[in-house]
Amino acid sequence: xAGVSQSPSNKVTEKGKDVELxxxxxxxxxxxxxxxxxxxxxxxxLIYFQGNSAPDKSGLPSDRFSAERTGGxxxxxxxxxxxxxxxxxxxxxxxxxxxxxxxxxxxxGTRLTVV
Amino acid sequence: xxxxxxxxxxxxxxxxxNLTVYCNSSSVFSSLQWYRQExxxxxVLLVTVVTGGEVKKLKRLTFQFGDARKxxxxxxxxxxxxxxxxxxxxxxxxxxGADGLTFGKGTHLIIQP
Numbered sequence: 091x092a093g094v095s096q097s098p099s100n101k102v103t104e105k106g107k108d109v110e111l112x113x114x115x116x117x118x119x120x121x122x123x124x125x126x127x128x129x130x131x132x133x134x135x136l137i138y139f140q141g142n143s144a145p146d147k148s149g150l151p152s153d154r155f156s157a158e159r160t161g162g163x164x165x166x167x168x169x170x171x172x173x174x175x176x177x178x179x180x181x182x183x184x185x186x187x188x189x190x191x192x193x194x195x196x197x198x199g200t201r202l203t204v205v
Numbered sequence: 206x207x208x209x210x211x212x213x214x215x216x217x218x219x220x221x222x223n224l225t226v227y228c229n230s231s232s233v234f235s236s237l238q239w240y241r242q243e244x245x246x247x248x249v250l251l252v253t254v255v256t257g258g259e260v261k262k263l264k265r266l267t268f269q270f271g272d273a274r275k276x277x278x279x280x281x282x283x284x285x286x287x288x289x290x291x292x293x294x295x296x297x298x299x300x301x302g303a304d305g306l307t308f309g310k311g312t313h314l315i316i317q318p
Contacts (some may be wrong), residue, residue: 094247123306132211132293132310133248181247185306192297193238194306196247 092116096182096197103172103204111167111200115184122159123183123194124167126151133181139165172204208232209296209309217315221283226312228294229276235297237270237277238306242291284316 095114103109115122124136135149139159150156154172159165169176179201183194209230218224228237236255240248252261254270254277261268265288267280281288291313295306 125308130313132291133308135306135308183247183306193250193253194240194248194295196249198245198247 094182094184094195094197096180096200098200099198100201101203103202105174105204106171108168108170109172109202111169111180111182111202113165113167113182113184113197115163115165115182116195117163119184119186119195120162121185121192121194122165123185124157124165125181125183127179127181127199129178136167136180169202172202174204177202177204209294209307211292211294211309211312213312214310215313215315217317218284220286220316220318223280223282224284224314225278225280226292226314227276227278228309230296231275232296233274235274237274238295238297239268239277239279240293240295242293242311243289248291248293281314284314286316286318289314289316 097112101109120141122139125133126136127133137150137157138146154170157167179199181196181199183196185192185194209228212227236253238253239251241251242248252263252268254268257272257274259270265282269278291311293308293311295308297306
């Protein structure tokens, strides 16, 4: 596609439910990032995929968070047993090459509200 | 984790004034990027600086990479209300690293008409 696409754009869920957030990166981009942004804050790194390498999961805040990237393209971020503190905007970005000066292209994010 | 500290966190000034925001780290980066994010949107790349001491200009915005490639600054001349947004710096490491792009927490800039 023309840009990074995320779905849904908004998600309201009840505490304790599981949610799945989807990211379609730009075709051909080998690097894919997930970030979390709380209201009025900067970006918190969650997870990074690069090609066929094992993902860097060092930013995932708890074992309730997991992510997959199937076929080196679409990625799904799953949050199990959601908590109110999970409420935030979840941003996905893709990059042609993470080495050096690769530009990250961001989607518009999924705004998650846990009630 | 390689930390990038941005300052100030918040800045509100009048239209026409000049301002500078800073991005500092104790780590060396192969390159540093500046992004601007507007409400409801994802960040959009403004510029990438690669060489120590490099200066890049984008209309009224001037970006500088420190000689040691550990810090950067963004200077805006004659700020306009359209410059309002969250400015994020991000450092990249050559040869890979644990965190991909490392982002600072950003500077919230408001330009009042």
